[in-house]
Amino acid sequence: MKNLLVGQSGGPTAVINASLAGVIENGIKSAEIGEVFGTLNGIDGVLGDRLVSLSHFGEENIRRLKQTPSSYLGSCRRKLPEAEEDAAVYERIFGIFEKYNIGYFLYIGGNDSMDTVKKLSAYAAKKNINIGIIGVPKTIDNDLFLTDHTPGFGSAAKFIVNSVRQLSLDTGVYDMKSAVVVEIMGRNAGWLSAAAALANSEDMHPVDIICVPEAVFDRGAFVDKVRRVMDEKDTTIIAVSEGIKDEKGKYIAESESVRKSGDGFAHAALGGAGKIVEGIIAAELGIKTRSIELSTLQRCFSAIGCKTDVSEAFSAGYEAVNLALRGCTAVMAGFRRIADTPYKVEICPFDINEVANFEKKMPKSMLSPDGMYVSDEFIRYARPLISGEQELEYDNGLIRLEIRK
């Protein structure tokens, strides 16, 4: 009887562990599977022979894991070389698979991780190694191909949307005009910034402008729109992707000379779009403006409890095990939407070759004609993804977490 190995890779999300929980629960339950192993720090843990048994997981661990953000098993950012370039890496990986009698390898992650799934399954096929290699999608960026959306997106969106609503009340308390720029993650795809539009509802309309990487940031048009908005209301929230670009395709965060000192990190270097847009509004319109970075909190805040996202993430992991048992390989367990209202999706295996290394950006049809807001199509698409409240367990005011000892 073959064993199952699961790993996590890429940036954390609120529900990457919910997918892990789904894999573990189904893996333990399945009579055809022996032991359930996890690899620490993704594929790095395979290369370093750092596998741990997860077969001891009980109901309580699973329950806690479902509300624990970030990667329980740790993560990595390694991109595998091509097999032709460096066969040794593959020999090492498949050597470990053999050592632990792995028949199923499930990898939870985003774009880079799906590249790993693609390369490993191609290698296995070439070498006639019988192992099911399945990807489980994960990314707050929602930028994976074929799948309707990605686990992690809904929780991040729900945190952003509710934060924006609360920030809007916060900023509106004084009797004066003010604008708040909220910088949201997303270097190349604006899905998450676009989700800020969901904050607008019957009772309030906080968000008037959304700037995404898919639409050129035109300073003049932007300032005009802010002016028009502020002529009509006292406060507004402007959602800005960290990766907005000017007409030359240059990141706004790099194109202006407001680079801060002290940060030597590539990641930090992309921060700052919000601050720059704040400066533009203050300079051009003289309106009191504040910028807020939602920072990494937006990807790891599981205490907002997005039920749809948590249960879908769990199901994706759970069903990925079923796909593996049915003999699937070289696929990602993604979502196909059946209906918007009532919202319904099903989990399907998507060909990993059509997923890996592509980035799904927002289509024009999901943006407003001026590119500075979203269309109704986007609202119909995104609204269901933040719905439902997951009941959370707390202990002395602290959200209960499942933590690897």
Place this chain on the structure above:
Amino acid sequence: MKNLLVGQSGGPTAVINASLAGVIENGIKSAEIGEVFGTLNGIDGVLGDRLVSLSHFGEENIRRLKQTPSSYLGSCRRKLPEAEEDAAVYERIFGIFEKYNIGYFLYIGGNDSMDTVKKLSAYAAKKNINIGIIGVPKTIDNDLFLTDHTPGFGSAAKFIVNSVRQLSLDTGVYDMKSAVVVEIMGRNAGWLSAAAALANSEDMHPVDIICVPEAVFDRGAFVDKVRRVMDEKDTTIIAVSEGIKDEKGKYIAESESVRKSGDGFAHAALGGAGKIVEGIIAAELGIKTRSIELSTLQRCFSAIGCKTDVSEAFSAGYEAVNLALRGCTAVMAGFRRIADTPYKVEICPFDINEVANFEKKMPKSMLSPDGMYVSDEFIRYARPLISGEQELEYDNGLIRLEIRK
């Protein structure tokens, strides 16, 4: 029969509206009170004759108000002049009170608002005007005198604590050393930064260093401590008050030359302590460091649902009405702690003259000997304040809010 007037003032919190809900509920219920009025934007609304009736509030409005952050009635930052300097202001205010037949004026706010309560009640006493003027405490800073703690602190602390736990998992996913500096509100008092210590529990110990304004920020000692911590573990969270100061009493955020461009606002000018501490660690120890500002989210995030805070805030407002009906004036309805375990407080009237214009800072006994962490006394004090989970109502993934039309 006299009417009641309630107002809100100062910076928003997650539960200032819960106090308002308590005032409204008891005000409507009390047979001795006629109409319940609210003043828009605090005392500014009195001066501008902008009073609204709140007598239509039903159960559902109250329920929603209890989970709506920020100030339902709007806020202001006006500090009243001394009556001897500008009698006209007082004549105008008491003229409006007379116009609306106000017999009870309840003012929910922090230090400046208690100053307003003090001045108005002194004026009323001097002029023999029969009106009960009561303060209801509110501030995330927890810096009001006499009261054991302030409504708003618990919710902010609970948001911070759970954010820190989640951020800690987020930062620990890669197999490398890293530090995260979390900048927390608090210009002169470190209560809220200190609360980050509550993130440490049996299962995890994310927070090792806490820098508060009450202890001098000694760069050398700080760097030494970070080095010692990082010798023993891979990741650490460092909580830093925005108002930490050097040995000359100068704000760290001002003492270094990293002032950012574009912000002309006094408030924004104090941001930056976290960024500077990040720079210090990176420069002196070469460890990957990231700084995160929890920004205004920490004061307005009611979706964390801190039951103790919400119900205490409600009770403070509710009991303030009873105090007014019993003939009290020139008092603040604060908390006296009866026991830590099981936690119990009672609401008492505190002499407003002993509250207004004082700032309660953290006593030495609540800090560790090196001033860079907290003592057990603080933990005993603060732990109960974040306990209990308020059930929250959502609608389509959006927290339901009570919003003034």
